[in-house]
Amino acid sequence: MYEIGQAEIDAVAKVIHSGRLMRDFGGQGGWCERFEAALARKVGVKYALTTCSGTTAIIAGLLGLGVGPGDEVIVPAYTFMATALAPLAVGAVPIIAEVDETLAIDPADVERKITRYTKAILPVHMIGRACDMSAIMRIARRHRLFVVEDACQAVGGSYRGRRLCAIGHAGAYSFNYYKNISCGEGGAVLTDRRSVYERALIYHDGALTLYTSAKRPRETLFAGSKVRFTEVQGAIMFEQLKRLDGILARLRARQSAMHEVLEKSSRFALSPSNDPAGDCGSSLPLLFATAGEALAFMAAHEKRVGMMRPYDTGKHCYFRWEPILKKRGSHHPRLNPYNLARRKIEYSKDMCPRSLDILARTIALSVPYQATVKQARDVARKML
Numbered sequence: 001m002y003e004i005g006q007a008e009i010d011a012v013a014k015v016i017h018s019g020r021l022m023r024d025f026g027g028q029g030g031w032c033e034r035f036e037a038a039l040a041r042k043v044g045v046k047y048a049l050t051t052c053s054g055t056t057a058i059i060a061g062l063l064g065l066g067v068g069p070g071d072e073v074i075v076p077a078y079t080f081m082a083t084a085l086a087p088l089a090v091g092a093v094p095i096i097a098e099v100d101e102t103l104a105i106d107p108a109d110v111e112r113k114i115t116r117y118t119k120a121i122l123p124v125h126m127i128g129r130a131c132d133m134s135a136i137m138r139i140a141r142r143h144r145l146f147v148v149e150d151a152c153q154a155v156g157g158s159y160r161g162r163r164l165c166a167i168g169h170a171g172a173y174s175f176n177y178y179k180n181i182s183c184g185e186g187g188a189v190l191t192d193r194r195s196v197y198e199r200a201l202i203y204h205d206g207a208l209t210l211y212t213s214a215k216r217p218r219e220t221l222f223a224g225s226k227v228r229f230t231e232v233q234g235a236i237m238f239e240q241l242k243r244l245d246g247i248l249a250r251l252r253a254r255q256s257a258m259h260e261v262l263e264k265s266s267r268f269a270l271s272p273s274n275d276p277a278g279d280c281g282s283s284l285p286l287l288f289a290t291a292g293e294a295l296a297f298m299a300a301h302e303k304r305v306g307m308m309r310p311y312d313t314g315k316h317c318y319f320r321w322e323p324i325l326k327k328r329g330s331h332h333p334r335l336n337p338y339n340l341a342r343r344k345i346e347y348s349k350d351m352c353p354r355s356l357d358i359l360a361r362t363i364a365l366s367v368p369y370q371a372t373v374k375q376a377r378d379v380a381r382k383m384l
Protein backbone atom coordinates (compact mmCIF):
# COMPACT_ATOMS: atom_id res chain seq x y z
CA MET A 1 0.00 0.00 0.00
CA TYR A 2 1.51 3.33 -1.03
CA GLU A 3 -0.76 5.93 0.54
CA ILE A 4 -3.71 5.97 2.90
CA GLY A 5 -4.75 8.62 5.42
CA GLN A 6 -7.28 11.09 6.71
CA ALA A 7 -9.48 11.12 3.61
CA GLU A 8 -10.09 7.37 3.93
CA ILE A 9 -10.61 7.65 7.70
CA ASP A 10 -13.21 10.40 7.21
CA ALA A 11 -15.01 8.43 4.49
CA VAL A 12 -15.15 5.28 6.63
CA ALA A 13 -16.36 7.33 9.61
CA LYS A 14 -19.24 8.59 7.47
CA VAL A 15 -20.20 5.03 6.55
CA ILE A 16 -20.10 3.94 10.18
CA HIS A 17 -22.13 6.93 11.37
CA SER A 18 -24.72 6.25 8.67
CA GLY A 19 -25.08 2.63 9.84
CA ARG A 20 -25.32 1.58 6.17
CA LEU A 21 -22.41 -0.80 5.90
CA MET A 22 -23.89 -3.16 3.33
CA ARG A 23 -23.94 -1.98 -0.26
CA ASP A 24 -27.67 -2.66 -0.56
CA PHE A 25 -28.31 0.12 1.94
CA GLY A 26 -25.91 2.47 0.21
CA GLY A 27 -27.89 1.73 -2.91
CA GLN A 28 -27.97 4.20 -5.72
CA GLY A 29 -25.52 6.96 -5.04
CA GLY A 30 -23.84 4.92 -2.28
CA TRP A 31 -20.07 4.57 -1.92
CA CYS A 32 -19.77 1.37 -3.97
CA GLU A 33 -21.76 2.84 -6.82
CA ARG A 34 -19.89 6.13 -6.72
CA PHE A 35 -16.56 4.34 -6.75
CA GLU A 36 -17.61 2.06 -9.63
CA ALA A 37 -18.79 5.03 -11.69
CA ALA A 38 -15.56 6.95 -11.03
CA LEU A 39 -13.42 3.90 -11.82
CA ALA A 40 -15.24 3.20 -15.09
CA ARG A 41 -14.77 6.86 -16.07
CA LYS A 42 -11.06 6.84 -15.25
CA VAL A 43 -10.37 3.61 -17.12
CA GLY A 44 -12.59 4.60 -20.05
CA VAL A 45 -15.07 1.70 -20.00
CA LYS A 46 -18.83 1.66 -19.68
CA TYR A 47 -19.08 -0.64 -16.67
CA ALA A 48 -17.12 -1.40 -13.51
CA LEU A 49 -18.30 -3.77 -10.79
CA THR A 50 -16.52 -4.25 -7.48
CA THR A 51 -15.91 -7.75 -6.12
CA CYS A 52 -14.21 -9.03 -3.00
CA SER A 53 -10.91 -9.80 -4.82
CA GLY A 54 -8.99 -9.66 -8.06
CA THR A 55 -9.48 -13.41 -8.37
CA THR A 56 -13.28 -13.11 -8.34
CA ALA A 57 -13.05 -10.16 -10.75
CA ILE A 58 -11.23 -12.38 -13.28
CA ILE A 59 -13.79 -15.14 -12.71
CA ALA A 60 -16.58 -12.61 -13.28
CA GLY A 61 -14.96 -11.51 -16.55
CA LEU A 62 -14.63 -15.09 -17.80
CA LEU A 63 -18.13 -16.21 -16.88
CA GLY A 64 -19.47 -12.90 -18.13
CA LEU A 65 -18.11 -13.82 -21.56
CA GLY A 66 -19.61 -17.30 -21.36
CA VAL A 67 -16.36 -19.23 -20.82
CA GLY A 68 -17.17 -22.64 -19.32
CA PRO A 69 -16.59 -26.42 -19.28
CA GLY A 70 -14.71 -27.80 -22.29
CA ASP A 71 -13.09 -24.42 -22.99
CA GLU A 72 -9.38 -23.65 -22.84
CA VAL A 73 -7.99 -20.33 -21.61
CA ILE A 74 -4.39 -19.35 -22.35
CA VAL A 75 -2.51 -17.91 -19.36
CA PRO A 76 1.16 -16.91 -18.95
CA ALA A 77 3.79 -19.05 -17.21
CA TYR A 78 4.59 -16.08 -14.95
CA THR A 79 1.65 -14.75 -12.95
CA PHE A 80 0.13 -15.16 -9.52
CA MET A 81 -1.54 -18.59 -9.46
CA ALA A 82 -4.96 -16.94 -9.09
CA THR A 83 -4.91 -16.10 -12.81
CA ALA A 84 -4.70 -19.79 -13.67
CA LEU A 85 -7.25 -20.76 -11.00
CA ALA A 86 -9.88 -18.44 -12.47
CA PRO A 87 -10.57 -20.53 -15.62
CA LEU A 88 -10.95 -23.60 -13.38
CA ALA A 89 -13.54 -21.78 -11.29
CA VAL A 90 -15.76 -21.43 -14.38
CA GLY A 91 -15.17 -25.03 -15.50
CA ALA A 92 -12.52 -24.30 -18.16
CA VAL A 93 -8.83 -25.33 -18.10
CA PRO A 94 -5.77 -23.06 -18.15
CA ILE A 95 -3.23 -23.64 -20.93
CA ILE A 96 0.17 -22.26 -20.02
CA ALA A 97 2.12 -20.14 -22.51
CA GLU A 98 5.67 -18.79 -22.34
CA VAL A 99 6.54 -15.28 -21.26
CA ASP A 100 9.21 -13.30 -23.10
CA GLU A 101 11.88 -10.87 -21.85
CA THR A 102 9.20 -8.25 -21.10
CA LEU A 103 7.95 -10.73 -18.43
CA ALA A 104 4.57 -10.71 -20.18
CA ILE A 105 2.92 -13.46 -22.22
CA ASP A 106 4.69 -14.16 -25.51
CA PRO A 107 2.16 -13.57 -28.34
CA ALA A 108 3.97 -16.05 -30.62
CA ASP A 109 3.58 -18.81 -28.03
CA VAL A 110 -0.06 -17.84 -27.45
CA GLU A 111 -0.67 -18.52 -31.12
CA ARG A 112 1.13 -21.88 -30.89
CA LYS A 113 -1.02 -22.92 -27.91
CA ILE A 114 -4.38 -22.20 -29.60
CA THR A 115 -6.51 -25.30 -30.27
CA ARG A 116 -10.04 -25.60 -31.54
CA TYR A 117 -11.15 -25.55 -27.90
CA THR A 118 -9.51 -22.25 -27.01
CA LYS A 119 -12.07 -19.68 -25.93
CA ALA A 120 -10.06 -16.89 -24.34
CA ILE A 121 -6.62 -15.38 -23.75
CA LEU A 122 -5.83 -14.10 -20.26
CA PRO A 123 -2.82 -11.76 -20.63
CA VAL A 124 -1.37 -10.51 -17.35
CA HIS A 125 0.24 -7.09 -16.93
CA MET A 126 2.82 -8.19 -14.37
CA ILE A 127 4.68 -5.84 -12.02
CA GLY A 128 2.98 -2.79 -13.49
CA ARG A 129 4.03 -3.43 -17.12
CA ALA A 130 1.71 -3.88 -20.07
CA CYS A 131 1.55 -6.92 -22.32
CA ASP A 132 1.87 -6.53 -26.08
CA MET A 133 -1.85 -5.87 -26.39
CA SER A 134 -1.74 -5.02 -30.12
CA ALA A 135 -0.38 -8.47 -30.93
CA ILE A 136 -2.74 -10.18 -28.50
CA MET A 137 -5.85 -8.44 -29.83
CA ARG A 138 -4.75 -9.23 -33.40
CA ILE A 139 -4.44 -12.92 -32.53
CA ALA A 140 -7.78 -12.84 -30.71
CA ARG A 141 -9.51 -11.30 -33.73
CA ARG A 142 -7.90 -13.80 -36.09
CA HIS A 143 -9.02 -16.79 -34.01
CA ARG A 144 -12.28 -15.28 -32.67
CA LEU A 145 -11.20 -15.45 -29.05
CA PHE A 146 -12.08 -13.34 -26.05
CA VAL A 147 -9.44 -11.42 -24.13
CA VAL A 148 -9.68 -10.87 -20.38
CA GLU A 149 -6.90 -8.59 -19.11
CA ASP A 150 -5.49 -9.36 -15.68
CA ALA A 151 -4.28 -5.94 -14.54
CA CYS A 152 -4.28 -6.88 -10.86
CA GLN A 153 -0.64 -5.77 -10.57
CA ALA A 154 -1.02 -2.77 -12.86
CA VAL A 155 -3.97 -0.72 -11.64
CA GLY A 156 -3.97 2.58 -13.56
CA GLY A 157 -1.27 1.56 -16.05
CA SER A 158 -1.82 1.95 -19.77
CA TYR A 159 -0.85 0.64 -23.18
CA ARG A 160 -0.46 3.07 -26.10
CA GLY A 161 -2.57 5.67 -24.33
CA ARG A 162 -5.41 3.39 -23.24
CA ARG A 163 -5.77 2.31 -19.64
CA LEU A 164 -5.28 -1.39 -19.01
CA CYS A 165 -8.63 -3.23 -18.77
CA ALA A 166 -10.10 -1.00 -21.49
CA ILE A 167 -8.49 -2.96 -24.34
CA GLY A 168 -9.72 -6.54 -23.96
CA HIS A 169 -13.35 -7.66 -23.77
CA ALA A 170 -13.12 -7.54 -19.97
CA GLY A 171 -10.43 -6.79 -17.41
CA ALA A 172 -9.74 -7.24 -13.71
CA TYR A 173 -8.11 -5.12 -11.04
CA SER A 174 -7.06 -6.19 -7.54
CA PHE A 175 -7.10 -3.88 -4.52
CA ASN A 176 -5.36 -6.22 -2.12
CA TYR A 177 -2.71 -4.85 0.22
CA TYR A 178 0.14 -5.10 -2.33
CA LYS A 179 -1.55 -3.22 -5.14
CA ASN A 180 -1.27 0.38 -6.38
CA ILE A 181 -4.45 1.38 -4.56
CA SER A 182 -5.93 -0.77 -1.84
CA CYS A 183 -8.57 -1.42 0.80
CA GLY A 184 -6.83 -4.52 2.15
CA GLU A 185 -8.69 -6.94 -0.13
CA GLY A 186 -10.88 -6.20 -3.12
CA GLY A 187 -11.19 -6.16 -6.87
CA ALA A 188 -13.17 -4.89 -9.83
CA VAL A 189 -14.19 -6.23 -13.20
CA LEU A 190 -14.34 -3.74 -16.07
CA THR A 191 -15.98 -4.06 -19.45
CA ASP A 192 -17.74 -2.22 -22.25
CA ARG A 193 -20.22 -5.04 -22.70
CA ARG A 194 -23.54 -4.80 -20.94
CA SER A 195 -24.01 -8.60 -21.06
CA VAL A 196 -20.68 -9.18 -19.29
CA TYR A 197 -21.53 -6.59 -16.65
CA GLU A 198 -24.95 -8.07 -16.02
CA ARG A 199 -23.63 -11.65 -15.77
CA ALA A 200 -20.91 -10.42 -13.40
CA LEU A 201 -23.60 -8.68 -11.36
CA ILE A 202 -25.65 -11.89 -11.12
CA TYR A 203 -22.58 -13.94 -10.17
CA HIS A 204 -21.37 -11.53 -7.52
CA ASP A 205 -24.66 -11.34 -5.64
CA GLY A 206 -26.01 -14.88 -5.44
CA ALA A 207 -28.46 -14.45 -8.24
CA LEU A 208 -29.12 -10.78 -7.64
CA THR A 209 -30.78 -11.57 -4.38
CA LEU A 210 -29.94 -8.57 -2.27
CA TYR A 211 -28.65 -5.76 -4.37
CA THR A 212 -32.04 -4.40 -5.20
CA SER A 213 -30.94 -1.03 -6.47
CA ALA A 214 -29.33 -2.74 -9.48
CA LYS A 215 -31.50 -2.49 -12.55
CA ARG A 216 -33.26 -5.74 -13.43
CA PRO A 217 -30.83 -7.41 -15.86
CA ARG A 218 -31.73 -8.57 -19.34
CA GLU A 219 -29.48 -11.59 -18.84
CA THR A 220 -31.09 -14.75 -17.46
CA LEU A 221 -30.52 -15.30 -13.74
CA PHE A 222 -28.26 -18.20 -12.77
CA ALA A 223 -26.86 -19.52 -9.51
CA GLY A 224 -23.95 -17.27 -8.63
CA SER A 225 -21.84 -16.73 -5.54
CA LYS A 226 -21.56 -13.88 -3.10
CA VAL A 227 -18.39 -11.90 -3.59
CA ARG A 228 -19.54 -8.33 -3.04
CA PHE A 229 -17.93 -5.18 -1.74
CA THR A 230 -19.10 -3.44 1.42
CA GLU A 231 -19.76 0.28 1.70
CA VAL A 232 -16.66 0.48 3.90
CA GLN A 233 -14.54 -0.84 1.04
CA GLY A 234 -16.40 1.39 -1.42
CA ALA A 235 -15.65 4.44 0.72
CA ILE A 236 -11.95 3.63 1.05
CA MET A 237 -11.59 2.92 -2.66
CA PHE A 238 -13.46 6.09 -3.63
CA GLU A 239 -10.74 8.05 -1.83
CA GLN A 240 -7.91 5.79 -2.99
CA LEU A 241 -8.90 6.31 -6.61
CA LYS A 242 -8.38 10.06 -6.22
CA ARG A 243 -4.80 9.29 -5.22
CA LEU A 244 -4.07 6.89 -8.08
CA ASP A 245 -2.60 9.24 -10.69
CA GLY A 246 -0.47 11.00 -8.06
CA ILE A 247 0.87 7.64 -6.86
CA LEU A 248 1.73 6.62 -10.43
CA ALA A 249 3.43 9.97 -11.12
CA ARG A 250 5.59 9.63 -8.00
CA LEU A 251 6.53 6.04 -8.87
CA ARG A 252 7.32 6.94 -12.47
CA ALA A 253 9.58 9.85 -11.49
CA ARG A 254 11.66 7.58 -9.26
CA GLN A 255 11.69 4.74 -11.74
CA SER A 256 12.80 7.07 -14.50
CA ALA A 257 15.70 8.41 -12.39
CA MET A 258 16.87 4.85 -11.70
CA HIS A 259 16.36 3.88 -15.34
CA GLU A 260 18.64 6.72 -16.55
CA VAL A 261 21.44 5.52 -14.30
CA LEU A 262 21.07 1.77 -14.76
CA GLU A 263 20.76 1.79 -18.54
CA LYS A 264 24.48 2.62 -18.63
CA SER A 265 25.43 -0.67 -16.98
CA SER A 266 27.40 -3.22 -18.95
CA ARG A 267 26.62 -5.97 -16.39
CA PHE A 268 22.92 -6.20 -17.22
CA ALA A 269 20.29 -4.83 -19.58
CA LEU A 270 17.03 -3.20 -18.59
CA SER A 271 14.26 -5.65 -19.46
CA PRO A 272 12.45 -4.54 -22.62
CA SER A 273 9.00 -2.99 -22.19
CA ASN A 274 5.91 -3.13 -24.40
CA ASP A 275 5.11 0.47 -23.47
CA PRO A 276 7.48 2.38 -21.17
CA ALA A 277 5.13 5.39 -21.00
CA GLY A 278 2.27 3.30 -19.63
CA ASP A 279 4.37 1.43 -17.06
CA CYS A 280 3.04 1.99 -13.53
CA GLY A 281 6.62 2.61 -12.38
CA SER A 282 6.44 0.28 -9.39
CA SER A 283 9.25 -1.96 -10.52
CA LEU A 284 12.39 -1.94 -12.65
CA PRO A 285 13.40 -5.37 -13.98
CA LEU A 286 17.00 -6.06 -15.00
CA LEU A 287 18.04 -8.88 -17.32
CA PHE A 288 21.36 -10.66 -16.77
CA ALA A 289 23.27 -13.01 -19.07
CA THR A 290 23.12 -15.89 -16.59
CA ALA A 291 21.14 -16.88 -13.50
CA GLY A 292 24.42 -16.91 -11.54
CA GLU A 293 25.09 -13.26 -12.38
CA ALA A 294 21.55 -12.33 -11.36
CA LEU A 295 21.94 -14.07 -8.00
CA ALA A 296 25.37 -12.50 -7.39
CA PHE A 297 23.90 -9.02 -8.10
CA MET A 298 21.08 -9.67 -5.67
CA ALA A 299 23.41 -10.88 -2.93
CA ALA A 300 25.54 -7.73 -3.34
CA HIS A 301 22.71 -5.16 -3.46
CA GLU A 302 19.56 -6.44 -1.80
CA LYS A 303 20.14 -4.36 1.32
CA ARG A 304 20.04 -1.13 -0.72
CA VAL A 305 16.55 -1.50 -2.17
CA GLY A 306 13.78 -4.12 -2.32
CA MET A 307 14.33 -6.64 -5.11
CA MET A 308 13.26 -10.12 -6.09
CA ARG A 309 14.06 -12.73 -8.67
CA PRO A 310 10.73 -13.64 -10.34
CA TYR A 311 11.87 -17.27 -10.50
CA ASP A 312 11.92 -17.44 -6.69
CA THR A 313 8.60 -15.85 -5.78
CA GLY A 314 6.03 -18.01 -4.00
CA LYS A 315 3.20 -18.82 -6.39
CA HIS A 316 4.08 -16.73 -9.42
CA CYS A 317 5.92 -19.32 -11.56
CA TYR A 318 3.84 -22.08 -13.12
CA PHE A 319 6.08 -24.85 -11.83
CA ARG A 320 4.91 -24.11 -8.29
CA TRP A 321 1.17 -24.24 -9.16
CA GLU A 322 0.69 -27.60 -7.51
CA PRO A 323 -3.11 -28.06 -7.80
CA ILE A 324 -2.87 -27.17 -11.48
CA LEU A 325 0.13 -29.32 -12.35
CA LYS A 326 -1.61 -32.20 -10.55
CA LYS A 327 -4.90 -31.36 -12.31
CA ARG A 328 -6.86 -31.07 -9.09
CA GLY A 329 -9.20 -28.48 -10.56
CA SER A 330 -12.00 -28.63 -8.02
CA HIS A 331 -12.95 -29.82 -4.55
CA HIS A 332 -14.90 -32.70 -6.12
CA PRO A 333 -13.88 -34.97 -9.02
CA ARG A 334 -17.23 -34.62 -10.78
CA LEU A 335 -16.79 -30.88 -10.92
CA ASN A 336 -13.13 -31.12 -11.91
CA PRO A 337 -12.73 -29.19 -15.20
CA TYR A 338 -9.93 -31.53 -16.28
CA ASN A 339 -12.56 -34.30 -16.45
CA LEU A 340 -14.76 -32.02 -18.56
CA ALA A 341 -12.00 -30.99 -21.01
CA ARG A 342 -12.40 -32.08 -24.62
CA ARG A 343 -8.84 -33.39 -24.89
CA LYS A 344 -6.22 -34.68 -22.48
CA ILE A 345 -4.38 -31.78 -20.87
CA GLU A 346 -0.72 -32.40 -19.96
CA TYR A 347 1.51 -30.20 -17.84
CA SER A 348 5.09 -30.62 -16.68
CA LYS A 349 7.46 -28.52 -14.59
CA ASP A 350 9.72 -27.91 -17.58
CA MET A 351 7.03 -27.24 -20.17
CA CYS A 352 7.98 -23.55 -20.57
CA PRO A 353 11.82 -23.62 -20.75
CA ARG A 354 12.16 -20.13 -22.18
CA SER A 355 10.17 -18.63 -19.30
CA LEU A 356 12.25 -20.54 -16.76
CA ASP A 357 15.44 -19.21 -18.32
CA ILE A 358 14.25 -15.58 -18.44
CA LEU A 359 12.72 -15.61 -14.95
CA ALA A 360 15.93 -17.04 -13.49
CA ARG A 361 18.04 -14.31 -15.19
CA THR A 362 15.81 -11.39 -14.16
CA ILE A 363 15.98 -9.29 -11.01
CA ALA A 364 13.06 -6.91 -10.44
CA LEU A 365 13.93 -3.85 -8.34
CA SER A 366 11.15 -2.27 -6.28
CA VAL A 367 10.97 1.44 -6.93
CA PRO A 368 11.37 3.17 -3.52
CA TYR A 369 8.15 5.17 -3.17
CA GLN A 370 9.13 7.04 -0.02
CA ALA A 371 12.57 8.08 -1.33
CA THR A 372 13.20 11.40 -3.06
CA VAL A 373 14.11 11.28 -6.75
CA LYS A 374 17.70 12.11 -5.80
CA GLN A 375 17.81 9.26 -3.27
CA ALA A 376 16.41 6.85 -5.86
CA ARG A 377 19.10 7.97 -8.33
CA ASP A 378 21.82 7.56 -5.69
CA VAL A 379 20.64 4.04 -4.85
CA ALA A 380 20.83 3.16 -8.53
CA ARG A 381 24.35 4.64 -8.87
CA LYS A 382 25.59 2.34 -6.13
CA MET A 383 24.42 -0.63 -8.17
CA LEU A 384 26.63 0.16 -11.17
Ligand SMILES: Cc1ncc(COP(=O)(O)O)c(C=O)c1O
Pocket residue numbers: 052053054055056079080082083124126150152153174175176185186187
Ligand atom coordinates in the same frame (compact mmCIF):
# COMPACT_ATOMS: atom_id res chain seq x y z
C1 LIG B 1 -1.35 -11.03 -11.40
C2 LIG B 1 -2.39 -11.27 -10.37
N1 LIG B 1 -3.56 -11.80 -10.74
C3 LIG B 1 -4.55 -12.02 -9.84
C4 LIG B 1 -4.38 -11.72 -8.51
C5 LIG B 1 -5.49 -12.01 -7.55
O1 LIG B 1 -5.90 -10.88 -6.85
P1 LIG B 1 -6.52 -11.03 -5.39
O2 LIG B 1 -5.42 -11.38 -4.45
O3 LIG B 1 -7.11 -9.69 -5.11
O4 LIG B 1 -7.57 -12.09 -5.48
C6 LIG B 1 -3.18 -11.17 -8.07
C7 LIG B 1 -2.98 -10.85 -6.64
O5 LIG B 1 -1.97 -10.80 -6.06
C8 LIG B 1 -2.15 -10.96 -9.02
O6 LIG B 1 -0.97 -10.46 -8.65
